[in-house]
Amino acid sequence: MMVRMGTEGDSVRVIAGRYRLEKRLGRGGMGVVWRATDQLLGRQVAVKEIAQDDSLSEEEARQHRDRTLREARAVAQLRHPHIIVVHDVVEQDERPYIVMELIDGGSLADRISTHGPVDAAEAARIGVALLGALRTAHAAGVLHRDIKPANVLLETASDEADADRVVLTDFGIAQVAGATTLTENGAFVGSPEYTAPERMSGVRTGPASDLWSLGALLCTVLSGESPFRRDSLGGILHAVVFDEIRPPEEARPLLPVVRGLLERDPERRLGAAEAERMLRAFLKTGRTPKAAAGGAAHPTPGYTPTQKGVPLRELAPPPQPSTPSPTPPVTAVPPPRRSTRGVLVAALLVAAMAGAGVSAAALLMRGDDKEASPPVSSAPLTSTSAGTTSPSSPTPTPTPTPKPSKTANTPTAPSGYRVAHDPDGFALAVPEDFTRVPQGERIFYMSPGETFRLGIKMSDPAAGGPLAVMKSAAAKGADTNPGYHDGKVTDTTHYGHPAALWEFTWNGFSTAEGPRHTYDLCWDEGGRMYDVWVSAPVGKVREAKEYFDVALDTFVLEQKQ
Template structure:
């Protein structure tokens, strides 16, 4: 009889010795239950395959063989394989205590030091697996068990583990893994090695310390876009863990933090010390960024930019060259999971209500546009022929020009529109005016700049007006959140309209400063509050 959740606890004996008890958890492929080993008198966990999951019974045997190869205190132990309803069932050690996902669901995040200790345990488990040429491929909070007594972390569920070079698609064409914890190179269908598991570890550390993955979004398409393109901005709640997380979440696996460096940094954090730098500080050189047309930017406003050799080297160029294949291949991967239609729609997304030109301002818009000047049917913007744009009307209650083909995403508070090549980002945040107003916000952001933006430099903050309203402008250069991304330049304007603070910014590579300035002027000038 197929298990349907109605069996009486303790009523079924399998393998001649394992008495099944309460259900401990259930995934897409099977059910895990507590059981009693009546021969040895110990508690174990039994993983049985769900009959309606489409799982191949051979996968259970493969998982058992894989785990048997990786013997480590932080890797789940498989004691036995028995038959249950004609299918293999795995008998594993019972880790008393729930998963990391269970803890986070209760709102109990880990402190930075606890997170560092967790990271060391998982890193040791992955290192042991990688030494056996085993890739886990599904490192996520639900697959991390936290022992109630002693605090040991145990990596479990090697059901989709594979050797390097294994395909990322199953026999039925379903994407293997959990998207928001999956490395970019796996998302694009490329070769994935141990570095892919380390990316997943970085995302798990973020979740452990903050409660959620940094790539959690409201759709598979938005998750994909966030992993491939968006700024990787670890939360300040991670404290000293921020450098190691940034290193693990490098999009280019060739530039990603290695296991040895990650262990050194995590050990320092676990001991309450400042983590050592990920790599020795190289000799820097001054370069003058060039615009797409090859014209140097105005030295009066740009000045020299410090370039990290790793940023300017072949690895960085490879990372940039891969940007478009990332999307193409990732769409192919998600097509196998029947989401290609949604992803293709996102490539030229027009939120509900988008029109060819801006709507006439009404309601809240009256506070952000001059009363004597009606909104034009189209906004004339300098430079749009060179830098094509389109107008979008966003569900958050605003309309503006963004790069043609831009893809929308949000982190909850902010809305982003990113150019198809992933290089130019337009951001919008709308909130009540905080104490200190627009200039107070910008000065506080400037003060926090060195912590929130690596390599923060050349910053200016000035009080100004926008359409006759109190405003503040902030401009700065920084190193970007990953070495592959490279140095960037950001322009930001915030203004007060009644009790609402509108904040609009544009960020682009330092080599595209002319485009950044043109788009920034166009974006700010075209912005209209729609009251939606």
């Protein structure tokens, strides 16, 4: 059902005369998710508001809406306890809204960030649930294409003795058999660390590609990070397609399943039914059996397993890590080219594998997380700073994320944000209710009551670069941040520029203010040093991380006023 009615008040909006949007729960690659009330049935629901991009042509906007409807159709036809339920799709002002069941609980990514990796039994339980969901989706001709921890929700059990319900969500880039694909130009939408090599090499994909992603996800939940995490998009692509695959030590109990799912040849990759059988056996006996003969997934149409430059791997069923065979040398992957599409930004990576015989691989990466990692905090009173990680809060990955080019005229603000054109010569998107508060060389944008503090500082480069500056600031952290603890500085890059990330927790400036968490990124670019940070109460790290990500994704230089 598609409706075009809506009302909007000072603090709430009612969509289609029925769904009252009440609280923003998070932001993903395609828009904002709200907690809402279905006033007709008197129940709580989740409503996904699809972001608009005014820079799109009429045809591109139509494709964007088509993709949204495809997501709704893909999920609405599926019935499984571990797949999100779609109740309705409505439209207002040519913007689609997807109405879904409301899950009382966070994402798997949140759980890993907050509580760390899980044990093998819990990983197996999660794997069994997701395999059941994927088998149902695949049987209906639906590919998810973006399996990752942020797209798995954990619904809190009503009885403490019961396990949380595992729910697969965000079919935002799902592909339905028979539907027109939106990536026929060779670009892929998804999360590189969880993307199968056959998708990286520009080949048509099938159910086996989702199973590869599940294998990477199992490694992440067991160890805390994907085995393909690297400090650049080109590095991730190279790791997925060429590097030795080294499952983490924590995956040892489930190694036959993990190695089977991370088989580069989709024809030999472990199938969903066999993987589920093996995980159930582990849950019952504590041992993972070998894969049965004929347990591989169905071949992927259009994929040539002997394609030069995409090394094949023998399965290693024993539950002991084995030394992977060396991979053939390859040429370095060129750095990614970036392009802009508002805050739903994407990076187009064209990797020409010279001498490898692989067709140019294009990867269109969504900037989402979205939906789903940790905090940043108020501006430290030291000079430029960068990231640190606190064990008490989720830790964002200090890897490059696509963003608008510095030559773009103006960034695009997502729903709930506005573009702030600062007189000091930069622009970025900030929440609508944030106000500008200059403090000397630092510019703050603060929420009402200064609960959230977003800071920006521009200065001349310093000796040793961002890393030296951040380490110096961290060494003096207790001098300017009362109760400073759990500080960490990480050497990283920011869109190819030298950068450092500083993250820490502190007690706030007063007892009334309470403990806070800060996330701070500093980088060198064009002969200047830039510092952007966010500070927030430790209980509001998810919102703070969202504000931080949006600020960095939309930061551009302008003519100083």
